[in-house]
Amino acid sequence: MVHSGKCCDIKNELRGKVVWVTGASSGIGEELTYQLAKIGALLAISARREDELERVKKKCLEISSLSEKDILVLRLDLTDRSSHEAATNSVLKHFGKIDVLVNNGGRSQRSLFVDTNLDVYNAIIELNYLGTISLTKYVLNHMIQRKRGKIVTVSSVMGIMGAPLATGYCASKHALQGFFNSLRTELTDYPEISIINICPGPVQSKIIQNVFTENLAKSLENSGDQSHKMPTDRCARLTLVSTANDLKEAWISDHPYLAVCYLWQYAPTWAWWLMNRMGKRRIQNFKSGVDADASYTRKNK
Numbered sequence: 194m195v196h197s198g199k200c201c202d203i204k205n206e207l208r209g210k211v212v213w214v215t216g217a218s219s220g221i222g223e224e225l226t227y228q229l230a231k232i233g234a235l236l237a238i239s240a241r242r243e244d245e246l247e248r249v250k251k252k253c254l255e256i257s258s259l260s261e262k263d264i265l266v267l268r269l270d271l272t273d274r275s276s277h278e279a280a281t282n283s284v285l286k287h288f289g290k291i292d293v294l295v296n297n298g299g300r301s302q303r304s305l306f307v308d309t310n311l312d313v314y315n316a317i318i319e320l321n322y323l324g325t326i327s328l329t330k331y332v333l334n335h336m337i338q339r340k341r342g343k344i345v346t347v348s349s350v351m352g353i354m355g356a357p358l359a360t361g362y363c364a365s366k367h368a369l370q371g372f373f374n375s376l377r378t379e380l381t382d383y384p385e386i387s388i389i390n391i392c393p394g395p396v397q398s399k400i401i402q403n404v405f406t407e408n409l410a411k412s413l414e415n416s417g418d419q420s421h422k423m424p425t426d427r428c429a430r431l432t433l434v435s436t437a438n439d440l441k442e443a444w445i446s447d448h449p450y451l452a453v454c455y456l457w458q459y460a461p462t463w464a465w466w467l468m469n470r471m472g473k474r475r476i477q478n479f480k481s482g483v484d485a486d487a488s489y490t491r492k493n494k
């Protein structure tokens with residue numbers, strides 16, 4: 194984590210703030226929404242399925258002291274870029290401001306490049322990269338007018354390292370890293386606007402059920418057991434700590450992925466050597482029907 198200065202309490206920092214979370218209907222975004230509700234943030238929650246968002250809202254109202262008007266359900270398709278300005282205006286009309294945008298919605302990939310149709314690469318970039326920066330553009334205009342705000346983007350350790358079965362996903366997350374690290378340098382006149390990149394390793398969520406495969410029409414037959422991954426609530430909690438403290442980049446991961454991140458950053462030759470071994474295993478795991486990251490040591494049954 195890159196940080197200087199004193200540590201802020203997430204409740205003090207985020208209570209009463211207007212936070213817009215994309216991809217709030219499942220996984221990390223859903224859990225972030227619950228934790229934000231509990232600390233008293235005002236919420237705009239977005240994804241494509243309104244009924245799922247209503248379910249999330251209902252639970253927020255049960256577990257927090259927020260009231261009906263404190264949570265705005267806003268259907269949003271990140272790939273429908275022509276709708277992003279109106280969506281931003283809807284949040285502003287409801288709450289009058291946006292303090293924090295959490296760019297969380299996205300999809301991963303499980304397929305080898307040699308097998309994968311180029312349409313899949315187009316779709317991944319449209320969603321994870323262009324959809325994210327499109328929404329950011331409208332929200333940032335508002336933050337620049339106010340001279341304050343936080344843009345939190347859920348990137349990935351795959352935005353730092355490379356891995357087999359995820360060439361398009363890694364490319365989209367590297368694109369986000371490059372984009373937001375550059376955007377930050379364009380905002381030096383706005384010291385109260387923070388650009389925060391969150392890089393989780395494997396986390397329990399619906400990401401594997403929802404992955405892109407080698408063609409757009411095909412979904413993954415068997416997502417495998419996900420219990421070895423970081424619990425969703427831990428990832429969400431550390432994301433909020435990073436947000437409250439304006440960390441420029443946070444790696445939120447268990448080993449061995451965290452160790453690989455460090456190697457990739459500081460000793461890439463070793464990282465490439467290690468990834469050649471882990472990567473082979475990743476492909477074997479995937480082909481044998483267990484989660485690609487199920488284990489890099491044990492033999493598959």
Ligand SMILES: NC(=O)c1ccc[n+]([C@@H]2O[C@H](COP(=O)([O-])OP(=O)(O)OC[C@H]3O[C@@H](n4cnc5c(N)ncnc54)[C@H](O)[C@@H]3O)[C@@H](O)[C@H]2O)c1
Pocket residue numbers: 215216217218219220221222239240241242269270271272296297298299300301320347348349350392393394395396397398399400401403
């Ligand atoms: N779970 C992991 O292991 C992991 C690791 C690193 C990064 N991430 C990132 O975390 C973020 C959240 O993923 P998750 O793990 O919670 O997966 P998930 O599949 O459980 O949730 C993804 C969310 O994105 C939404 N979404 C998908 N396509 C959308 C679209 N076109 N428009 C609007 N919303 C859309 C889904 O509806 C859902 O709410 C993603 O950006 C993902 O890349 C996840």
